[in-house]
Amino acid sequence: MKIKIINPNTTLEMTESIRKMAESVCDSDTELLVVSPETGPASIEGYVDEYMAALGVVDEVIKGDKENCDAYIIACFGDPGLQAAREATDKPVLGIAESAMSVAKVIAPYFSILSVLDRSVKVTDDLVGAYGCKEFCRSIRSTGLDVLEFGKNPEKGLEALIEQGKKAINEDGAECILLGCAGFVDFVEAMNKELGVPVLDGVSPAVKLAEAFVKLGIKTSKVNTYKYPEKKDVIGFESIKEGLYL
Amino acid sequence: MKIKIINPNTTLEMTESIRKMAESVCDSDTELLVVSPETGPASIEGYVDEYMAALGVVDEVIKGDKENCDAYIIACFGDPGLQAAREATDKPVLGIAESAMSVAKVIAPYFSILSVLDRSVKVTDDLVGAYGCKEFCRSIRSTGLDVLEFGKNPEKGLEALIEQGKKAINEDGAECILLGCAGFVDFVEAMNKELGVPVLDGVSPAVKLAEAFVKLGIKTSKVNTYKYPEKKDVIGFESIKEGLYL
Amino acid sequence: MKIKIINPNTTLEMTESIRKMAESVCDSDTELLVVSPETGPASIEGYVDEYMAALGVVDEVIKGDKENCDAYIIACFGDPGLQAAREATDKPVLGIAESAMSVAKVIAPYFSILSVLDRSVKVTDDLVGAYGCKEFCRSIRSTGLDVLEFGKNPEKGLEALIEQGKKAINEDGAECILLGCAGFVDFVEAMNKELGVPVLDGVSPAVKLAEAFVKLGIKTSKVNTYKYPEKKDVIGFESIKEGLYL
Amino acid sequence: MKIKIINPNTTLEMTESIRKMAESVCDSDTELLVVSPETGPASIEGYVDEYMAALGVVDEVIKGDKENCDAYIIACFGDPGLQAAREATDKPVLGIAESAMSVAKVIAPYFSILSVLDRSVKVTDDLVGAYGCKEFCRSIRSTGLDVLEFGKNPEKGLEALIEQGKKAINEDGAECILLGCAGFVDFVEAMNKELGVPVLDGVSPAVKLAEAFVKLGIKTSKVNTYKYPEKKDVIGFESIKEGLYL
């Protein structure tokens, strides 16, 4: 089985962190392809970032189908391009935010999400709604640090996450903490020790869910909403055009 | 890894069907314990049925912890006793309704559930709400046949399921069909062929999700809601009392 | 008219408190049967507690129909076994949480519920949702004391309730306070004096509602969801089996 | 105990029907005052109707407090002026729509409402939402006949109600029928026989609920939202001005 994990941003250090986490949990016979798109922003913290990243995701999915990939993971907590990716292939596509929330609901009645900047709260809030988790999510707390700062100064990052995690538990009633950025995979272990409640990243659940889907032979329903794009003229976006529109 | 699958009713033919389905999808090194509780109703079609079955589930979970089980699956589409089971152990517990909906949301924007009797619609409707799936579920359709009738007359059962499945797709906009009874595992293949959209039972996703949870080392949050029961006097319910209250 | 009030736990002191409250509000020609089931936990603070209690409730309802009872009240704020009880009889069945919320909505736009342990918040939250009261309920506040502690140390209990009640009013915007445990009936008067907003227990509204239902001749709809259980084999649960399944 | 029932429209035949229904269910020591306001429309089928009627309701409540009434019932299924009436007195005020839905939720998981004209559907739909009953209400069906037509041609009215009631049960899944107009009290018995599910008017539940509130000594919370109106200048509306603003 070959699973492609797409870090939708172009910061390769983060791709490596994601790879390490994924490798530590995947089955021994699972082949992992962990990539960043050729184009896109260095981090994803807003809507323009997200739209650029989404096209990179679609590109990698198109390539992935040629590489005989069996499933795809979008490894950014905004799940950018998730629905477009589901159009672009019939293989299962999992977002890490979606995966983390799916798992959290099984082990705790209420969770909170720790995010990066304040400006990301709305995006995350919309995802929580889109996945039907409004009743389970007690709060989305931001650290005020941007994505890349966590890479540059991990101690400061960890401290900020722990502070917000404690507030989520003590003030908001969270019984499980979700790490709302793929870059946070490096902090899972430390936070699990510190907080006394399950702390989940999204990458590791997504890997196991992707393996499960492949083993079950379950694929995206192509009957209507996620059909391949209709054939039509496209100006620009050559690789997508070639892959999906001709 | 040892996973215990509890068919909450006491119809052993159904337990066998569930076992077959589970064995067909589990990893080669997964040990399956597939059981029915010692007490309980022959099928679960209403609330009294469900409450009796729930205690059997708790019983089997208590036993399972002594048997070194790593995860539990409640194999009835009403997920009876799910929250109680989460109190009774720190191992992950999955319901098949919950698992089926978790998987369906990844592969289709809208699903429908095929159920047995009309009287089960309300229970299923409440589960759909409890799992945050109101927006994804287009309809819950009942066949008008009771649970055991499907075992006695499988052709009639299949026909009724296909008829309702087609209506769900054509009239209600479903793009994926969930089989709303553990006893329907025998019909998955035939329905998948007939309907042209993914048809999901709950048992097979639950098995793969349970394996995923165990491999990830993710356990139920015991910090508050799902803490073990408070120690207290209990009259009757000897095995539960011994297992959880003394 | 004969109304049976079932304290679903087996702490007889609490049954007595409930009886006193019920007697103080019932009509002079209403006969009250106030009982605890023969089996069950001493208090109800979690899901396993609740499931055991629910079966005791069903048992008492079956007996009650032979005793010519006209209505049933489940006197625990989790309303355990409510839907099962509605299956087991065609007489009206009222939960005290349901009754308290029904009354609160008539006299105030927003209420809060005072509960026992933190772990009970989720159960109460689910009930609030199940009864369509999400928009009216401003908060569920727990005292951190367990059910039986209120009996042993009533002053401490009252103090804790008053403290949380004041916060509910001043910080959460509650204009009415619901006492979220049948054992709190002893505190209604003191709290009403202290808080300056209506303070409601659930037992007294349930008694008057039950009388109203009986006088109106309104019974549970047996047309579908709440039909008597389907006839089927049951292993164990002898009294329920005899009463409902044969 | 003295309960004032206000038929908010000025059609005295309807007031008489309401009186008869109320007298048939009230306790022997309950004194009923059943009135129409001095001003207002002959029937209430739209928003302007409703606003005029609401002021008549407030007027009658102000008078009622001088007449030593203990509770008020607004006997029109739109519950016109309900919140204003709660401001105008500290005695409990019940709407018949609110009362009918409160009772329906106890005896059936799903109900439907039968209404008069199509134009009333939106008002009723808003009430269903305001009382937190969206999940319980399966449909609001209109007969296409106006309020007064039911008085003039009761057979035709009954037939139309039965037709819509059957559709609500068979097509929409209703397990209980609410009669969405105070004028329908005359049809309850015939419909109960015909439909095989509980058929509820709102007047009789409201009477018993009002008696219950008075006996329990429960009054409207006057701490904030339903405080008496602030003292201020009012031009016109002499009786209301005198009663509440000086």
Add this chain to the structure above:
Amino acid sequence: MKIKIINPNTTLEMTESIRKMAESVCDSDTELLVVSPETGPASIEGYVDEYMAALGVVDEVIKGDKENCDAYIIACFGDPGLQAAREATDKPVLGIAESAMSVAKVIAPYFSILSVLDRSVKVTDDLVGAYGCKEFCRSIRSTGLDVLEFGKNPEKGLEALIEQGKKAINEDGAECILLGCAGFVDFVEAMNKELGVPVLDGVSPAVKLAEAFVKLGIKTSKVNTYKYPEKKDVIGFESIKEGLYL
């Protein structure tokens, strides 16, 4: 084009403030009629106030149609009588709360509303729900000052508004502030400077929206819910009777 702006209360100083604001934003060829009804309360802070004001609004709309008005604005943040006014004319009718929320949603993901007394919070909360804005509205904060106090002591009023506005931004996550009283039009400029986020009154958006509707030729749908009132007897309410019921 002639737009009638109805200040539903009878405080003419407030009508003048509204007129000034409206004149400052209307097109040069828009004729404004800014009026108070002949009857009604001096301010609108509760339900009885609102119902009296609503009839004044309907009266002015009836007159307005004779004055050849092209659109109507109800200039009180409770939008009293909005739906009745839509029945009374086929010209577009806009409430200022509705208009403010419509505009706010375009420029910010989350807004908060600053209101007068605590007792107004519920009315505003209901409006937020009625306009589908629950997800966008982060808080409704009251100043504790009554409507007329803002006219008498504007500095104190402004200070209170700024204090609550800052809390809405910093504690509740508002990114836009709505002034929840027509009388607050005088504070828009000062607050815009002070708060650093867009501060919106409702009057100026309503004026521009009204102009837009008239230019587009868009009128209220009279096909069902907002049809003119049914012809019928009305006692009292002479001007409304004459205008709409004969």
Add this chain to the structure above:
Amino acid sequence: MKIKIINPNTTLEMTESIRKMAESVCDSDTELLVVSPETGPASIEGYVDEYMAALGVVDEVIKGDKENCDAYIIACFGDPGLQAAREATDKPVLGIAESAMSVAKVIAPYFSILSVLDRSVKVTDDLVGAYGCKEFCRSIRSTGLDVLEFGKNPEKGLEALIEQGKKAINEDGAECILLGCAGFVDFVEAMNKELGVPVLDGVSPAVKLAEAFVKLGIKTSKVNTYKYPEKKDVIGFESIKEGLYL
């Protein structure tokens, strides 16, 4: 005032239809810039289409700010790139779906949306939710024809729209019809005549709303969610990079 209207697809005939509609309703002193992006799909019927189009929209907004545009309209009923566009400029940005729903809510209690292909229903459904219109939208009906077919065979298109419009009114209870594709502007007049309820395109309301925003001086809140993108490395997307990230 200069308003830029962006047809997010690259079919210039559609851009011309949009221009005509916009010119017919804009103020005489409004300068309109009606464009298609340089890149993108010929029509927008799915998620990949939408993501490509969204970047074209962002591009045109960046250019527009250099062209001194005062407001932007995204003229596709999926409102592609709306939130990204709000990040890219502080000028108001309006989507035509958003504008159409804003207007519809003022003139009718319930509307339906007529869409193109079945696969677009989900996107539209999500928009309805995102704009808080779930309660107002009675149905989303698709014609089964694709976007470009309406241009090639307008009679067939009109017929299909009228058929679905009638069903929306008669079966779903719609009192207003929204045309769910910018290409439908050519059908507004014919449908208005045929259907007897207001039929709204989104372009004309968006133009008037944009004018209103500009005249009021209301701009997007840049305080948090819609701040300009954070400065960071971007690979590819040269024009966006230059315009927003350096």
